[in-house]
Amino acid sequence: MFRRLKTYQLVVDLSVAVVFLLVAGPIEAVAGAGNGVVERFGAGLDLAVAGAIALLFSTALGIRRLSPALALxxxxxxxxxxxxLGRPPSFADVAIFAxxxxTAAYGGRRTYWAGFAxxxxxxxxxxxxLMVGPVFAAGGLSWQTLPIALVMLVAAAFALGLSWTAxxxxxxxxxxxxxxEAQQRAEAEATVEQERVRIARDMHDVVAHSLAVVIAQADGARYAAASDPAAATTALGTISTTARAALADVRLLLTQLRHSQSEGPQPMLADLEGLYAQVRGAGVELxxxxxxxxxxxxxxxxxxAVYRILQEALTNALRHSGGPVDVVLAWRADRVELRVRNPLGAGDPARGGGHGLVGMRERAALVxxxxxxxxxxxxxxxxxxIPIGGMP
Incomplete structure (x- = not known):
């Protein structure tokens, strides 16, 4: 029923209505002076009627944006x-056009069509x-006055219809x-969501792999400490190196999060040897x-994509298997084929609730x-x- 308007809009509309009332009231009183109302009801009632008509039209003008239905x-x-009351058209009728x-610009569905009707x-x-009313009738509507009536109808329909059409x-x-605006907001939200998923995927790849290596080294050091202190020392060194590398990667991801326009360096094929070294250092035959x-x-x-997929696949092998891991890379002319095999251990990674496999599929799909x-x-x-041809 009522629309939400800003304060200045309400002030403007009410101010316009007050000024309109001050102008329309006297004009309405003068316009009805010669139509017989004074003779029938007296001057006092005529002024009251004129004021009521001017007030109704001024009210409609004042609330036209606040409530188009009430204004209509x-x-x-x-x-x-x-x-x-048989009064002639006057200045107050101008409010009808507004x-x-x-009703067409701001009204609801029903008000919109009510305005058209x-x-x-x-x-x-x-x-x-105008043709048969008590004041304007000159012999009533006849074949002689029909053309004039049609002209009046077309003019009135054009004037009222033009206001509604505007x-x-x-x-x-x-x-x-x-x-x-809604489309822009949706696109912005989709972009933010894609960036969030990308960062979450990168964070998972880095942290999950590094923690898997750290856990494997820590478990190995705990069992080897009693019989081979040197092995424990080596394991602690691997843990330290892996943790520092993971911390550097996390800092890089956080930098990307703060400054989205600077992507920063990403791991490439040359970094695979370091990844293999981490896995072998965790005691896995690779x-x-x-x-x-x-x-x-x-x-x-x-x-x-190859690096991240291998990183996650090797992380799953560290978590769910203790046996040897086979990695095969075949670089064809138009694609690269990748296979990672490891014995099933205590659990099946495909039945887990983690995000690793989903992340690997997303990595492959992105390219x-x-x-x-x-x-x-x-x-x-x-x-x-993963296809190679046609990639930038």
């Missing part, structure tokens, strides 16, 4: 009262009132702007086969590839195929 009702009440405009019905009522155009523009070798320098996005992870024949196998 007030305008109809003023027009009906004006016609029942009310029709706001009011414009059509109002044109017919105005024509009939409001409808404004309504369309407002809806288009709201839709554009066998790596690269055949054929990369034909030149693969795109950076492909290198990053147009595919990835499958499954348990088969007592082994857990990760197969990935």
């Amino acid at each position: 009702s007030a305008a109809w009440a003023g027009a009906v009262l004006q016609m029942l 009310v029709l405009y706001t 009011s414009a059509v019905v109002g044109a017919v009522v105005i024509t009939l009132y 409001g409808a155009l404004v309504r369309t523009a407002l809806r288009a702007r709201e839709n554009a 066998r790596v086969t690269v055949d054929p070798m990369p034909p030149g320098e693969p795109p950076a996005a492909v290198q990053l 147009g590839g595919r990835l499958e992870a499954r348990a088969t024949g007592g082994e857990f196998v990760v197969d990935a195929s």
Whole structure:
């Protein structure tokens, strides 16, 4: 029923209504002086009627944006009262055009169509009132006066319809702007969500792998400390190195989070040897086969995807298996094929509730590839195929 308006909008509308009342009141009193109301009811009642009509139209003008439906009702009440008393059109009727405009521009669905119906019905009522009303009838409506009536009908319909149509155009523009703003907000939220998922994926890859290495080294050092103190010392050194590297990666990710425009360096194929060293340092037998070798320098996005997929696959092997791990990389002319195999240990990574496998699939999908992870024949196998051709 009531729209939310800003304070200055309410002040402007009410100020316009007050000024309109001060102008329309005296004009309405003068306009009705010669229509017989004074003779029938007296001058005092005529002034009261004039004031009531001016007040109704001024009220409709003042609340036209606050409540278009109430404004339309007030305008109809003023027009009906004006016609029942046989008064001529006057300055106060100008408010009708403003009310029709706001019903189309700001009204609800029902008010919108009520304004359209009011414009059509109002044109017919105005024509009939002017032709057969108690004041303006000159012999009533006849074949001789029919052309004049048609001209009046067209003029009234054009004037009222133009006001409503202007409001409808404004309504369309407002809806288009709201839709554009909503689309921009949705796109901004989608961008933020994608960035959040990317950072979460990178954080998982870095932290999960590093913690898996640290845990494996710590467990090994605990069991080896009693019989081989040197092994414990070596394990502690590996833990320290891995933790420092993880801390540096986390700081890099936090820098990207604070300054999204500076991506910073990302791990590439040259960093795989360090990754393999971490896994071997955790006591895992790792066998790596690269055949054929990369034909030149693969795109950076492909290198990053291969590194992150291998990182997560090796992390799963550290967590769920203690046996040997086989890594096979085959660099074809148009794609790179990757396979990681390790014996199934205490659990199946595919049945876990973590984000590692989801992250690997996302990594592959981001560069147009595919990835499958499954348990088969007592082994857990990760197969990935990532296209090279057409990548930037």
